[in-house]
Amino acid sequence: xxxxxxxxxxxxxxxxxxxxxxxxxxxxxxxxxxxxxxxxxxxxxxxxxxxxxxxxxxxxxxxxxxxxxxxxxxxxxxxxxxxxxxxxxxxxxxxxxxxxxxxxxxxxxxxxxxxxxxxxxxxxxxxxxxxxxxxxxxxxxxxxxxxxxxxxxxxxxxxxxxxxxxxxxxxxxxxxxxxxxxxxxxxxxxxxxxxxxxxxxxxxxxxxxxxxxxxxxxxxxxxxxxxxxxxxxxxxxxxxxxxxxxxxxxxxxxxxxxxxxxxxxxxxxxxxxxxxxxxxxxxxxxxxxxxxxxxxxxxxxxxxxxxxxxxxxxxxxxxxxxxxxxxxxxxxxxxxxxxxxxxxxxxxxxxxxxxxxxxxxxxxxxxxxxxxxxxxxxxxxxxxxxxxxxxxxxxxxxxxxxxxxxxxxxxxxxxxxxxxxxxxxxxxxxxxxxxxxxxxxxxxxxxxxxxxxxxxxxxxxxxxxxxxxxxxxxxxxxxxxxxxxxxxxxxxxxxxxxxxxx
Amino acid sequence: xxxxxxxxxxxxxxxxxxxxxxxxxxxxxxxxxxxxxxxxxxxxxxxxxxxxxxxxxxxxxxxxxxxxxxxxxxxxxxxxxxxxxxxxxxxxxxxxxxxxxxxxxxxxxxxxxxxxxxxxxxxxxxxxxxxxxxxxxxx
Numbered sequence: 001x002x003x004x005x006x007x008x009x010x011x012x013x014x015x016x017x018x019x020x021x022x023x024x025x026x027x028x029x030x031x032x033x034x035x036x037x038x039x040x041x042x043x044x045x046x047x048x049x050x051x052x053x054x055x056x057x058x059x060x061x062x063x064x065x066x067x068x069x070x071x072x073x074x075x076x077x078x079x080x081x082x083x084x085x086x087x088x089x090x091x092x093x094x095x096x097x098x099x100x101x102x103x104x105x106x107x108x109x110x111x112x113x114x115x116x117x118x119x120x121x122x123x124x125x126x127x128x129x130x131x132x133x134x135x136x137x138x139x140x141x142x143x144x145x146x147x148x149x150x151x152x153x154x155x156x157x158x159x160x161x162x163x164x165x166x167x168x169x170x171x172x173x174x175x176x177x178x179x180x181x182x183x184x185x186x187x188x189x190x191x192x193x194x195x196x197x198x199x200x201x202x203x204x205x206x207x208x209x210x211x212x213x214x215x216x217x218x219x220x221x222x223x224x225x226x227x228x229x230x231x232x233x234x235x236x237x238x239x240x241x242x243x244x245x246x247x248x249x250x251x252x253x254x255x256x257x258x259x260x261x262x263x264x265x266x267x268x269x270x271x272x273x274x275x276x277x278x279x280x281x282x283x284x285x286x287x288x289x290x291x292x293x294x295x296x297x298x299x300x301x302x303x304x305x306x307x308x309x310x311x312x313x314x315x316x317x318x319x320x321x322x323x324x325x326x327x328x329x330x331x332x333x334x335x336x337x338x339x340x341x342x343x344x345x346x347x348x349x350x351x352x353x354x355x356x357x358x359x360x361x362x363x364x365x366x367x368x369x370x371x372x373x374x375x376x377x378x379x380x381x382x383x384x385x386x387x388x389x390x391x392x393x394x395x396x397x398x399x400x401x402x403x404x405x406x407x408x409x410x411x412x413x414x415x416x417x418x419x420x421x422x423x424x425x426x427x428x429x430x431x432x433x434x435x436x437x438x439x440x441x442x443x444x445x446x447x448x449x450x451x452x453x454x455x456x457x458x459x460x461x462x463x464x465x466x467x468x469x470x471x472x473x474x475x476x477x478x479x480x481x482x483x484x485x486x487x488x489x490x491x492x493x494x495x496x497x498x499x500x501x502x
Numbered sequence: 503x504x505x506x507x508x509x510x511x512x513x514x515x516x517x518x519x520x521x522x523x524x525x526x527x528x529x530x531x532x533x534x535x536x537x538x539x540x541x542x543x544x545x546x547x548x549x550x551x552x553x554x555x556x557x558x559x560x561x562x563x564x565x566x567x568x569x570x571x572x573x574x575x576x577x578x579x580x581x582x583x584x585x586x587x588x589x590x591x592x593x594x595x596x597x598x599x600x601x602x603x604x605x606x607x608x609x610x611x612x613x614x615x616x617x618x619x620x621x622x623x624x625x626x627x628x629x630x631x632x633x634x635x636x637x638x639x640x641x
Contacts (some may be wrong), residue, residue, distance in 0.1 A: 009584070009594040016581045066587070066596040176616035 004060040007053055007416035008075040008128060010046035011085050014039055015121035022114040031287040032113040033100055037324050039117055040096040043124075044089035047082075054082040055479075059486070059496035061130070069498050070194040076497055079483035080330055084127045084257055087337045090465075091249045091254035092120050098345055099242045101454035103351070107152045107240055115152075116246065119145035126254045130182045130263035130497055133190045135159055135258065136173065139222070143169050149243045150235060161235035168231035172221035182207075183266075193497035196265045196490055205269055212274045216281075219262070222257025225315060226285040229308045233292065236304035236420060237357075241348030244300060248307055249341030253333050254312040260329060262317055264487040265494075271321060279319035283413050286312030290420040298346045299357040299432065302424055303340070306383070309417055316414065317398045320405050326484035328397030331477065335394040335466075339382050342462040346376040349455050350432055353446060359431035364442040366433040373433045375463045380425035382466045385418050389470040393477060506555070514554035517564075520548035528622050532614055537622030545622075546629035557560065573627030580620025586613045586639045 002010075018039030025031035054060055059078045063069065077085070095116070103112050122142025144282050150162040184190055186207060187198045199208060217228070224232040232252070236244055259278075267274055289309030296302045314336070317329025347357065351371055354362050368371040378389065385395035395418055402411035437443070469476050486492055531537025553561035564573075568583035587596030599612040 003591075005593045006588055009588070011595075013581055016577055020574045020577040020581070023570050023577075026568075026570050062593050064584075064593055064595045066593050 002049065002053075004053070005062045007050045008060055008062040009064075010052065011043060011089075011124040011128065012075075012121055014042045014046055015117040015124065018042075019114040019117035019121070022117060023111070023389075026109075026111070029105055029303060031366070032108060036096040036113045036116065037093070037101060038088070043120065044086075044093050045219040047085040047087075047089035051082040051086045054079060056470075061496050070189050070191045072499055073134050074130040074191060075128045076193075076194075076493070077128060077474050078493060078496075079479060080227075080257070080260070080487060081127045083330065083334055083479060083483060084253075084337075085124060085490055087334055088120065088123055088127070088250060090462075091246065092116075092339050094345070094462055095242055095246045095249075095341065098245070098348070098455050098458040100453040102242045102348055105151075110152055111148070112152060112240075112243075115145045115149050116243075119149065119246070119252075123250050123254055127257060127368060130192050131190050132183065132192055132195070134394055136176055136180055137404055139173060139176070139254075142251070142254065143173070146247065149247075150239050151237065152243070155227075155238075158238045161238035164231045165235040165265035166417055168221055172218050172228075175214055175221070176218035178432070179211050179218060182214070183211050186211075191497065192261075192265055193494040197494050197498060199266060200269060208267065209270050209273060212263075212270075213277070215262055215267065216259075216274070217278060219255050219259040220281065221255075223252050223259060223311050223315070224285075224308050225281050225311060226288055226308075229285065229289065229444050230498075231445055232308060233301060233305045237298065237300035238305070241300070241351065244304070245341040245344035248304065249337045249342050252307055252311055253337050256265075256311055256329075256333055259315060260318050260326070260333075260487065264326070265490045268490065274284070275319045275321050276348055278315050278409070279410060282312045282314075282316040282319055283410050284312075285309065285315070286417045287413055290417045290424070293424045294420065297431075298357045298392055299350065299359060299428060300344070302359075302428060303347060305345050306421065306424060307336075309421065310340065310383075312397065312417070313398050313414065316402065316410060320398075320401050320407065320410075322401050323481065323484045323488055324397060324404065325401035326487050327477065327480040328394060328401055330480040330483045331397055334476075334480070335382070335390050335469075338462050339379055339391060339466055340368045342379045342459060343376070343383060345455070345459050345462070346372070346379060349459065350376075352455065353449050353451065354432075359428065361438060362432040363435045363437035364433075368447050369451065372456065372459075375459050377432070378463050378467060379431060379459075380429065381422075382470070384422035386422070386471075388473075390466045390473070390476075391472065393473045397477070397480075478485060509555045513551055517548045517552050520544055520551070524548070524622075528618060531618055532612070538618035539625055542622045542625035543629065545626050545634065549626075549630050549634045553633065553637055558634050562634065567625040569631035569634065571627070572623045573631070575617060576620045576623030576625070576627060578620070580617050583613045583617035583620060586616075 018035050022032045022035040054077055064073045074428045119142055122138050125138030126135055129138055140354060147166055150165060151158050186202055187195045191197050221228040232481060236247055286309045289305055292304040293302045296305060314329050314332045317325045317332060351357050356362060382389035383390035385391045399411055399414045524541040527536035527544060528538055528541035549561050549565055584595035586598050588594050592599060597612050597614050599610050602609040
């Protein structure tokens with residue numbers, strides 16, 4: 001078995017080398033595609049190896065450059081981080097294969113593949129880092145790559161979306177940096193474990209709460225929480241659909257992940273105050289997000305606004321702060337990474353066949369492409385939380401723990417929002433698949449079209465994954481429970497980082 | 503590009519000096535002010551100056567490699583510099599040093615130098631690519 005030192009850096013090294021090799025072969029689109037797929041397979045394997053090692057021996061730590069814990073940068077993987085890495089690997093692989101059919105030569109020429117690798121590196125770094133300033137740096141790596149991915153193609157609407165995206169994210173980064181600096185000022189440390197260890201002895205609960213609010217604002221912007229979500233529906237539907245899928249799967253989830261990390265590890269002083277704020281923000285995020293989607297009639301816009309309401313469930317799980325609720329949050333993040341991206345990928349196939357994302361111009365997909373329709377329907381059901389799919393267990397765990405905590409209003413909202421989600425998903429189904437094509441029958445040249453295998457296989461694989469996890473949920477829920485227990489006992493994390501230092 | 507005899511004459515001298523100085527900065531960077539990043543900025547300034555005096559096509563030809571290739575090799579060098587630590591059974595990026603005694607003086611070569619060379623190449627590639635494409639932009 002590989003040592004922790006190697007396992008923890010592989011998810012960062014593989015993307016950086018894949019990106020370099022892809023840039024090296026900038027003249028050959030074929031070579032770039034291969035680095036995309038091979039790099040993603042390697043990342044997937046690295047993630048799984050890391051996960052298995054975490055399952056076996058608990059929290060893994062490595063001290064980059066051999067600098068001991070509070071001084072150097074540490075990389076840490078617990079159950080939550082390792083799970084996220086596995087899912088990142090799977091999603092990257094699915095999107096890399098899908099890109100073979102969906103990304104045009106012009107986008108490839110302008111660096112689609114290297115940029116995706118760099119963005120994935122930023123995502124993996126954010127999952128693994130145990131250092132707050134390093135977290136900020138990984139965020140920047142991720143965002144700079146995503147800025148360029150957003151405008152690849154250079155259409156006017158893309159520049160418009162990217163402007164809002166860049167502006168909001170720069171503001172969020174600044175606030176994050178301010179929060180990190182003040183925290184550094186009062187604790188004298190940037191290492192998350194070290195901060196968590198010291199923060200309770202500082203004796204300034206007021207100041208710590210202010211910093212916590214700064215972090216809620218910063219991560220809330222990144223994760224698209226109410227009321228700071230409006231950049232998301234303005235930008236997520238503008239790039240190539242493969243880019244949208246990877247954004248939808250990973251970027252906001254990184255925001256949710258760091259929020260879970262920071263609010264279980266560092267800001268646990270005044271839970272009644274900070275987590276109560278997160279709770280009501282989550283309820284509003286869920287509700288407003290889903291209402292926004294009701295009025296939309298563009299396939300990608302419906303999906304991207306739904307990201308917001310889904311984020312609400314994740315932070316709701318965090319806010320309830322019981323083992324089961326946190327397990328629900330973990331399940332929800334995990335489920336959403338896969339299923340949200342999959343729905344975007346399916347929308348891309350719809351566009352490939354019909355040439356439009358406007359629901360009113362679509363129709364009749366079910367009649368001529370029943371298999372594709374079935375995959376899309378199952379994914380949509382999973383998102384809405386219909387049993388026995390994966391999404392059901394995620395939603396069920398969150399709502400059940402809300403009832404357990406006797407939080408009736410948030411629980412009621414969560415159920416109601418689930419219904420509205422189902423309504424939105426049904427709207428896509430009714431318009432794009434079920435109803436007749438606006439021109440009567442589907443035009444013949446569309447009937448003859450075939451779904452390219454490179455686009456179909458990822459969608460099929462991710463859907464089957466959702467069904468399989470739904471039917472055999474026991475081990476997955478067990479992993480989520482273990483992750484939640486680890487999160488609720490931050491001493492284990494602190495001990496692993498600080499005590500084992502060289 | 504501007505056709506000026508004075509600028510062109512001085513550029514020939516200055517570019518050489520600046521490139522030498524950038525290597526000097528790269529070399530001393532581990533312990534003294536300087537380093538890969540600063541050195542690369544000076545080197546990019548040299549190429550930019552050449553591009554202003556003689557045109558981008560000429561600057562591309564003295565750079566010999568495409569800026570993108572430099573960037574890619576830079577990232578590979580920087581990433582690979584950390585692998586030595588792993589190979590020695592220590593964490594990634596652990597600095598390993600080779601001490602060579604030449605007569606009285608001591609020459610210390612280490613993996614951080616490889617990392618710095620990587621940074622040097624990446625930053626030259628990046629900055630030069632930006633400057634060249636701005637120069638080539640047609641308005």
